[in-house]
Amino acid sequence: MSLYGGLPLASKRVVWAWGFLAIPIVFYTVVRFYPTANATLISFQEWNLLGSRTWTGLTNYRTLIADPVFWQVLGNTFQYLLIGTPLSLMLSFAIAYQLDKVRFMHGTIRALYFLPFMTSAVAMAWVWRWFYQPVPIGTFNNLLASFGIQQIAFLNSTTNALPAILAPAVWAGLGFQVIIFMAGLRAIPKTYYEAARIDGVSSWTIMTEITLPLLKPTIVFLVVFSSIGFLRIFDQVFNMTTNNPGGPLNSTKPLVLMIYDTAFNSFDMGYAAAQTVVLFVILLVVSLLQLRIMRERS
């Protein structure tokens, strides 16, 4: 007390500032940095959670490079990213653009789009899983069958399963992206549009010369945000394929599910940590690249 009491006012301020700053610093150190460092360390070791850790150097990484499942899983992860991100952005932009013009029941419609974003991913995945079942229980296939159309194997197919799982994931994220796009659209000054209209510019030119360039910050944010989301996809895949996780034949398995499986079913912590480090590097590189590319253009 006396130690603190004897300090000049400026020093007291510093103490208080550091006192408050210490909370997030300690939090990040304990909850983020320490586990990250530890995971990196484990990736060079062999550990089954029960016994002692043994140093194995680069063995886990060598196994990873030689593992055909890893390359398939990496391919799947990028399919989720490369189909999911552009598709969800185009859809949400189209919806936001039209919704922005609608006055009738505007709030209700916007709420309807936002609703899936607030729904638990697990519950949503199970409902969609039920939609996709074959006859006699699956909604989609029952509908097809009642029109005399042949059933589609949505989930039990190496080609259909990934898009089938991606669909609810895109749908779930749509509401959030629509809201952000609408905020971006509203932020563009009306005067630009008025000027363009007076000049008699076509609506296509307005779109490509005014709307899209001015939306760049919004688009950058959404691309980065949704890319990270699709690279880390797990809930939808895991819950829609619990019987055969990431199946059939690993055709839907994303990297995060492979990590989960290696760590908590095979208890091969070192190998799982090596996969985690790879995912971390990918996320870092993709995010940095996107930020740089998008910044250069604008």
Add this chain to the structure above:
Amino acid sequence: MSTPRRRRTLHALAPLAAGTALSFGSAGIASAVEIEYWQYFFEARVTAMDTLIENFQEANPDITVKTNQFPYADYRTKVAAAIPAGEGPDVVQLFYGWLNDYERAGLIQPLPTESFDPAMIEAEFFPMVQTMKRDGQYMALPTAVRSLALFYNERLFDAAGIEGPPQTLEELVDIAEQLTERDGAGNLTQVGLTSGMTAQDHHWFREVLLRQFGGQPYSDDGTQVTYDSDAGRAALQWYSDLEQTLGVTESTFMDEPQAAFKAGRAGMHIDGSFRIGALEDTRGLKWGVAELPAGPDGTRSNYSSYWVNAITSKAEGEKYDAAVKFMQYITSDEAMQIWLETVGELPAKQSAALTDENRDDPIYGPFVKGLGYAQSTDFVDESAQRQLMTDMVSRIELEGQSVADSLKVAAEAEQKLLDDAFAR
């Protein structure tokens, strides 16, 4: 509807309340010892264990047993994280397939031979528990074991005029064909037999079908995969024909095999004794149980799995003595009968299981008989080994790979898994 359920809950709570009261009562005794017991959460198992603890504490007023349960999904991770940290239980329930890892890491203690005489155990218990023996001592023992049997829908059997459950694989196919129904477009609306390597079929294939077609899944020491053989190809051909050629089943039908059977959309369903409880409460479903059908040459086989109880390295001194006493009680005939009546899992001791009453029981009977000729797989990584079986069938079904090739790929992949595990 709500009354019986509430009564059941109260019934389940009664022993718990009694246990709590007892533990308060015994707290005053100077030499009181408290030991901790962990298991995964499954209502019937918890009720049964509470009853056992209540009985045990009555007989040993100076010992208190504290229990802790975790959801099944987290159980393995929780136990694996807690025991090495010295935070875990004194007595723990483990799946038999995990034992190797715990033993190697020195996390469980052998059962003392004075109280658990190996010769006695071998005389009394079913032979599959012998995989728990290390250097002349038992590391763990089960209270109960599970085996497989064929569940069949009596209503569908009666409607089709089928007299009884199949005795052979040939009859199984024949009955399955009669019970399969399709709509006008040819879509399955009712399957004769449920199937799915993701459920119990991988056990049925490994330990039952392979042997019935004259093969053996693994070498006797468990280090070599031996099913890439003529017998293996014949067994897999027979299994994949059910869906591919005969069309009496579909692995994706109604999402899960047990769901299809429960909904009354399947004539027959192979499952473990643990399914009894879930089916008992199903309204409108009349079902029976039969032994698994015999193979072409009359061979019968079955698969048995079990959870074991073990004393962890944490228990020392008087806690260790109390843990030994507790282990003795929960592996006694009395405990096994309570477990059978509450959980529906079969006694691990032949003396307790093979009573005339159990053998003649219309529901437990077929499971108990199956135990007599059951095999346990010495898994190194059960989920990975199951996945290989699932993928083996998927390759045939979705990629058109031949039975022989797909079996070969699976056998090679599993051999690698075994080699890696034994190299550690």
